[in-house]
Amino acid sequence: MTFGTRTGRACCLARRIRHISRWLAIPLSFILAVTLAGAAERWDIDALMSVLSRIESGEKRYTEIKTMALLKEPMRLSGTLIYRAPSFLEKRVLSPFEERYTVDGDSLTIENPAKGVKQTLSLASQPAIWAFVESIRAPLAGDLATLNRFYKVSFGGSKRNWLLALVPTEPDMAKLVRFIRIRGSGDRIDRVEIEETGGDTSVMTIEHRP
Amino acid sequence: MRERLPVFVWLVLMAAGAWIALFRTPISTDLTHFLPKKAGIAEQILVEQLRHGVASRLLLMALEGDKESDLAEVSRRLAERLRENRAFVRIDNGTQGLSAADREFLFENRYLLSPKVSEQRFGAEGLRQALEARLAELASPAGLLEKEFLPRDPTGEFLETLRPWMKSAGPSLRQGVWFSPDGRRALLVAETKEPAFDLDAQAEAVAAIRESFAAVKGNRSVELLLSGPGAFSVEANATITQDAVRLSLLNTLAITLLLAAVYRSLRVILLGLVPLATGALAGTCAVSLWSGGIHGITLGFGATLLGVAADYPNHLFTHVRRGETSRQTVSLIWPTLRLGILTNVAGFAAMLFSGFEGLSQLGVFAATGLLAAGLTCRWIMPALMPQHIALPDRIVRGLHADEFLRRLSRFRFVPPLLIFAAIAWITGSGASLWNDDIDALSPVPESRKALDEALRRDLGAPDLRQLIVVTGAGAETVLRRSEDLKRILQPLADNGTMAGFDMAALYLPSHETQSHRQSALPETEILRRNLDEALRKTSFKPNAFEPFIADVSHAKHTPLLDETSFAGTSFRLKIESLLFRHGELWVGLVPLVGVADAAQLQAALAADKNLIYLDLREASSRLLRDYRREAVHLLGASVAAIVILLTFGLRSPGGMLRVVTPMAAAAFVTAAVLMRLYGGLSLYHLVSLLLVMGLGMDQALFFNKPSRTPEERNRTLLSLLICSFSAVMAFGILATSSVNILNAIGSTVAMGAALAVLFAAMLARRNPSSA
Numbered sequence: 005m006t007f008g009t010r011t012g013r014a015c016c017l018a019r020r021i022r023h024i025s026r027w028l029a030i031p032l033s034f035i036l037a038v039t040l041a042g043a044a045e046r047w048d049i050d051a052l053m054s055v056l057s058r059i060e061s062g063e064k065r066y067t068e069i070k071t072m073a074l075l076k077e078p079m080r081l082s083g084t085l086i087y088r089a090p091s092f093l094e095k096r097v098l099s100p101f102e103e104r105y106t107v108d109g110d111s112l113t114i115e116n117p118a119k120g121v122k123q124t125l126s127l128a129s130q131p132a133i134w135a136f137v138e139s140i141r142a143p144l145a146g147d148l149a150t151l152n153r154f155y156k157v158s159f160g161g162s163k164r165n166w167l168l169a170l171v172p173t174e175p176d177m178a179k180l181v182r183f184i185r186i187r188g189s190g191d192r193i194d195r196v197e198i199e200e201t202g203g204d205t206s207v208m209t210i211e212h213r214p
Numbered sequence: 215m216r217e218r219l220p221v222f223v224w225l226v227l228m229a230a231g232a233w234i235a236l237f238r239t240p241i242s243t244d245l246t247h248f249l250p251k252k253a254g255i256a257e258q259i260l261v262e263q264l265r266h267g268v269a270s271r272l273l274l275m276a277l278e279g280d281k282e283s284d285l286a287e288v289s290r291r292l293a294e295r296l297r298e299n300r301a302f303v304r305i306d307n308g309t310q311g312l313s314a315a316d317r318e319f320l321f322e323n324r325y326l327l328s329p330k331v332s333e334q335r336f337g338a339e340g341l342r343q344a345l346e347a348r349l350a351e352l353a354s355p356a357g358l359l360e361k362e363f364l365p366r367d368p369t370g371e372f373l374e375t376l377r378p379w380m381k382s383a384g385p386s387l388r389q390g391v392w393f394s395p396d397g398r399r400a401l402l403v404a405e406t407k408e409p410a411f412d413l414d415a416q417a418e419a420v421a422a423i424r425e426s427f428a429a430v431k432g433n434r435s436v437e438l439l440l441s442g443p444g445a446f447s448v449e450a451n452a453t454i455t456q457d458a459v460r461l462s463l464l465n466t467l468a469i470t471l472l473l474a475a476v477y478r479s480l481r482v483i484l485l486g487l488v489p490l491a492t493g494a495l496a497g498t499c500a501v502s503l504w505s506g507g508i509h510g511i512t513l514g515f516g517a518t519l520l521g522v523a524a525d526y527p528n529h530l531f532t533h534v535r536r537g538e539t540s541r542q543t544v545s546l547i548w549p550t551l552r553l554g555i556l557t558n559v560a561g562f563a564a565m566l567f568s569g570f571e572g573l574s575q576l577g578v579f580a581a582t583g584l585l586a587a588g589l590t591c592r593w594i595m596p597a598l599m600p601q602h603i604a605l606p607d608r609i610v611r612g613l614h615a616d617e618f619l620r621r622l623s624r625f626r627f628v629p630p631l632l633i634f635a636a637i638a639w640i641t642g643s644g645a646s647l648w649n650d651d652i653d654a655l656s657p658v659p660e661s662r663k664a665l666d667e668a669l670r671r672d673l674g675a676p677d678l679r680q681l682i683v684v685t686g687a688g689a690e691t692v693l694r695r696s697e698d699l700k701r702i703l704q705p706l707a708d709n710g711t712m713a714g715f716d717m718a719a720l721y722l723p724s725h726e727t728q729s730h731r732q733s734a735l736p737e738t739e740i741l742r743r744n745l746d747e748a749l750r751k752t753s754f755k756p757n758a759f760e761p762f763i764a765d766v767s768h769a770k771h772t773p774l775l776d777e778t779s780f781a782g783t784s785f786r787l788k789i790e791s792l793l794f795r796h797g798e799l800w801v802g803l804v805p806l807v808g809v810a811d812a813a814q815l816q817a818a819l820a821a822d823k824n825l826i827y828l829d830l831r832e833a834s835s836r837l838l839r840d841y842r843r844e845a846v847h848l849l850g851a852s853v854a855a856i857v858i859l860l861t862f863g864l865r866s867p868g869g870m871l872r873v874v875t876p877m878a879a880a881a882f883v884t885a886a887v888l889m890r891l892y893g894g895l896s897l898y899h900l901v902s903l904l905l906v907m908g909l910g911m912d913q914a915l916f917f918n919k920p921s922r923t924p925e926e927r928n929r930t931l932l933s934l935l936i937c938s939f940s941a942v943m944a945f946g947i948l949a950t951s952s953v954n955i956l957n958a959i960g961s962t963v964a965m966g967a968a969l970a971v972l973f974a975a976m977l978a979r980r981n982p983s984s985a
Contacts, residue, residue: 072352074364074758081353095355103354110389114354128286128390129308132359180358200358 049148049159052166055191057146061088068208085210093141107137135177139170139184140196155184164189220593224492231495239502242509256826259683259801260833268791269805270410270443271303273419274669275402276394279436285400286389291430292423293391293402299426301419303787304405308392312379312784319783320375321363325769327723328371331731335369336741336766341748344369349752366761378720379785385673394672399439401673406444413451416444441666450657450953457951465944472940476932477531477603485598486527489587492594493523497583501575508579509572515901516579518959522558522908523587525937526551529916530595532933533926534603540596548592550919553863554912555588560859561852561908568848570841576901605932615931616924619917619978629879629973636882640889647885649894650839652831657953680809682819683826684717684802689777689793692802693724695824699804702818711815713808718777718793721785728774738767842897849904856911864918869979872918876973877910884966891961898958906966909941913971917978938971 068081083098097103104115112133113124127134135154142150151157154177155170168186172178180200187195196208264270275292277285293307312320325331334340348368351357363372385392385401392401404423408415420440427438473483497516501508529551534543562584565577640647653663684699686692696719703715723731736744741763749756777793780786793802809815812829819825853874860870881903889895895903913934921927941963948960 070353072361074361074754075352076753076755079349079353079753097353101350101353105355126387126390129387133355136355136358180362200361202361204361 047161047163047166049157049168051163052159052168053143053146053148055146056143056193057089059087059089059144059191062086065211066208067211068206070204070206072204073202087141087144090145090147091141093137093144107141112137131174132176132180135172135174136181139186139198140193143168143186143193217597221597224590224594228492228495231499234502235495235498239498240507241513242507255685255796255799255801256683256828256833257837259796259803260828260830260837262796263681263803263830264834265411266409268405268787271406271408273404273406273423273440273442273444274666274673275404275423276439276441276665276669276672277400277402277436278398278439279434281434282388282393282397284434284436285393286391288427288430288434288436289391289400289402292426295426295430296404296423299422301407301415301422302404303407305402306392306404307400307402308385308387309390312376316379316783316785317376319780319785320379321367321372323772323775323779324367324371324375325735325766326728326731326772326775327721328374328731329723330369330374331371331734333734333736336734336736336744338744338747341369341744342751345748345752345754349754365759366765368759368762392673399669399672401669403673410443410447413447417448417451420445420448439665439669441662441669446656446658446662446666449662454657454953454955457953457956461947461951461956465947468943468947469940472936472943476605476609476936478606479600479603481600482531482603485595486524486531488595488598489526489590490520490523492590493520493583493587496586497579500582501579504578505571505575509575511572512575512579515576516583518901518963519562519576519580519905519908520583520587521905521941521963522554522912523584524940525909525912525933526587526591527595528936528940529933530591530599531603532605532929532936534599534605535925535929536602536604539601540599544592544596547916547919550915551588551591553860554915555584556863557856557859557911557915558584558908560855561849561904564848564851564855565845567851568844570844573841573845573848605929609932610925610928613928613931615927618931619927619975622972622975623978625976629875629976632879632973633875633882636879636886639886640882643890645889646894647889648839648842648900649892649896650835650842652834652838654894654896654954655838655898657955679831680806680812680827680829682715682804682806683828684804685799685824685826686802687798687800689800690725692793692800693719693722694726695822696802696804697724697727698822699819699825703804706815706818711809711811712806713810715804715806716792717804718789718802722775722777722780722789722793725774725776732770732772732774735766735770737770738763741766838897842900845897845900869918872977872979873911873914873974876914876970876977877907879973880910880966880970881907883969884962887965888962892958896958898955899962902959902962903966905963906970909938909963909967910970910974913938914974914977917974934971934974938967941967 063084063086066083066085069078070081071078081097081099083096084094086092086094086096091107091109093107095105102117104113106113106115107127110127111124112127112130113122115122125133127137138150138154142148142154148157151170154172154174156173158169158171159166160169161167166188168188170184170186172181172183182199182201184199185195185197186193187197192212193210194212195210198206198208200206277288277292279285279288289307290309293305293309296302296305320327332340335344345368348360348364348370351360352364360373386395387393388397388400393399394401404419406416406419408419410416423440424438431438470483473486474480477483494517497520498508498513501512501516529547530540530544533547534540559581562577562580566574566581568574568577656663682699684692684695686695696717700717700719703712706712707714735741745759745763746756749759777789780789791803792805793800795801806815812827816827819827857870857874860873861867864870864873884906885895885899885903888899892899916930916934919930921930945960945963945967948956949964951957951960
């Protein structure tokens with residue numbers, strides 16, 4: 005019996021420890037959850053590049069508004085953007101005329117069916133154009149090294165609303181463009197703004213609704 | 215003292231000669247020596263282009279390897295490094311577009327240079343169309359680049375002035391540098407400061423390229439291929455020198471062994487070289503004094519022809535009998551030797567009358583050289599020779615010359631028959647005996663030529679093989695005629711008769727054209743009115759193009775451009791290479807690329823006498839053919855002189871025939887066989903045949919020398935055997951060379967010398983004393 009009592013006591017102790025630990029587990033798991041969530045929420049340029057680099061391919065519609073000093077009113081263009089990792093990018097203008105720019109690796113092809121023009125050139129031979137192409141392609145590929153090669157890169161905002169600001173360091177490009185701003189949320193690029201040295205601007209909005 | 219006098223005089227002359235040859239004789243490689251003295255302007259330009267033209271100064275480089283990025287990187291670094299080297303005027307690999315100064319020049323002069331300038335283009339409708347096109351460009355991403363010029367150049371004339379330069383900008387770009395269309399090779403072009411014939415400068419340039427390549431290559435797996443006239447001449451020179459040195463060492467060894475076995479005296483062997491050396495020195499000096507320098511080809515061919523003189527000391531050595539002084543021996547063989555020398559000299563003297571400087575130089579060299587070698591043999595050698603030369607009696611006695619010649623004489627009808635057979639064989643083949651293609655002379659192997667052609671095609675570099683020469687009294691006339699020519703050529707380029715053409719007028723319009731354009735530009739007020747009308751219908755702001763109006767007003771009264779206006783731009787070189795002064799005349803070169811139908815082209819040009827169509831390869835082959843023809847014609851004169859001399863010298867037409875027949879038979883048979891083997895004889899074969907004839911005549915003369923005793927006849931036979939054996943051996947060794955020059959000379963002489971001695975022996979005079 006004594007033994008039984010002792011047994012009953014021990015049993016009781018174990019239950020109590022279990023009880024306490026259960027109580028403890030609640031705040032512990034809470035703390036753990038908060039910490040983990042914090043880590044997931046840490047949103048810097050490396051994190052952005054990392055999520056962007058996971059995108060394999062995509063096709064989106066865009067509209068572009070160009071405001072130029074020479075023109076009485078801004079010019080509106082629209083078309084599609086097609087991307088395939090790691091280095092294929094196509095910008096297809098559908099309105100107000102048709103034109104297609106295809107970048108694949110080092111080559112850029114310009115096609116205008118109405119004019120019967122098809123021209124291919126090497127990006128490396130045209131540094132300004134190359135820099136321009138990488139302002140979109142490098143973020144899509146999550147390739148920070150290439151971005152840094154052509155631009156002074158700064159980053160800000162939250163995961164839901166981030167901003168990548170690019171100031172050209174490539175001399176030919178710097179002569180033409182003052183800065184490029186890319187806005188997005190999560191792994192989506194929403195808007196690309198370009199301001200030229202002469203004051204002209206271009207704003208491209210990418211639609212993500214199907 | 216009287217014995218020493220000739221030796222003393224000889225030594226003084228040799229010293230003076232050595233001084234002249236070493237310090238006073240420039241060795242030229244100037245091809246103009248091989249121009250006929252009355253060359254036409256086309257020939258002069260041809261030679262000028264071969265010597266100094268841009269094409270002769272281009273070195274083509276190709277980088278091969280597995281990784282495209284490695285090739286591009288090495289190309290970039292190699293170009294950077296070579297641009298610092300002063301041996302090069304220009305290094306191109308596609309990285310350097312037009313410089314800022316170049317672009318500014320074109321931009322500032324766009325209204326004079328653009329071929330599109332016309333009244334319509336600046337009318338209201340023309341301007342409206344231009345503005346619409348510009349608007350579309352603004353919409354495109356590339357519009358960013360052109361926007362800079364838009365307010366000053368809404369009609370896009372700048373692009374039109376860039377177009378001709380872009381078109382000649384060369385091959386496709388990958389990773390920013392030139393690549394072959396298949397992407398296997400990165401391509402570079404270097405233009406050297408010095409022309410291709412300046413071997414030292416070219417060798418330095420080639421070495422600089424190889425060193426720089428090794429330095430920038432690192433551990434990447436990239437190979438360098440080098441081509442172009444300069445690289446070829448450096449390479450050919452190296453292989454020829456290497457082969458010549460190796461083979462002549464082998465020759466020296468073989469002949470020394472042969473002579474050592476017979477004479478068993480080093481002194482005698484060395485003495486054997488004396489007449490040959492004297493002859494070469496005398497020949498060089500004579501040419502130097504006669505024409506102020508010697509051509510490299512004269513020196514090479516002349517030394518070959520002097521080979522006959524190598525026989526002279528052998529005749530002397532073998533005829534020295536026991537107890538006889540060398541002086542007595544010399545007087546014994548001198549009449550025969552003298553006749554041989556005189557006939558040879560007479561033969562070569564005919565070349566003196568050549569219209570080609572190069573050929574007459576060769577005549578002077580060979581004639582003087584042989585004469586000097588003969589005189590040395592007669593007057594100097596006896597004084598230098600040892601008192602006694604002991605030939606092994608066994609050899610002298612064992613030859614049985616009489617018996618040997620008697621047996622051979624049964625075949626005496628063979629040589630004359632062979633002459634007819636050889637002639638029949640040559641004419642029966644239906645092909646030409648001579649191969650006058652200049653490529654047959656080039657020591658560059660076929661595989662290298664193929665590589666060169668491939669690289670030129672990839673680079674789109676004109677090979678300057680075919681060109682049109684436009685002449686006129688002044689630059690303006692030439693430019694106007696070029697513009698007329700362009701109107702003929704453009705349709706031919708469009709319909710595929712040729713791939714393209716280049717001319718100065720593409721970049722620099724004539725004054726006529728420029729002022730025509732200038733007058734097509736409207737006056738300021740009219741332009742403003744037209745522009746206002748055009749702008750009303752577009753979305754450009756009304757005052758957007760004020761700078762354009764200012765520029766057009768300025769261009770309407772700006773001074774016209776001429777060939778000096780390009781100074782300070784990188785266009786200058788191109789303009790200067792295509793348009794230049796040549797004596798009294800101005801010359802415009804129009805290099806043609808990929809001519810598919812030369813006949814159609816020539817027909818299109820036939821109307822205008824100021825246009826000369828020139829196929830460099832054909833024209834240089836024609837020059838060569840003229841040179842060869844003249845040599846053959848003069849050979850006819852030589853043979854006539856030789857026949858007369860021999861008839862008088864031998865005092866009988868029969869004796870003359872005994873000497874001339876083996877010589878002719880050896881030459882004809884050799885020519886026939888070689889022609890079948892090589893598909894035609896080149897200039898090298900011709901020169902070698904001259905040597906064969908010289909050797910043959912010399913040997914035939916000795917076979918017919920009056921002899922007192924069988925022993926003397928044995929000695930003569932021995933002498934002839936040594937001579938022909940060493941000639942066949944020496945030239946046979948040369949024939950093993952892979953270099954076509956050495957191979958051709960070697961095989962011709964080896965074969966000819968063997969035949970000559972055989973035929974001469976067959977026709978040798980049966981000696982009356984043995985009867």
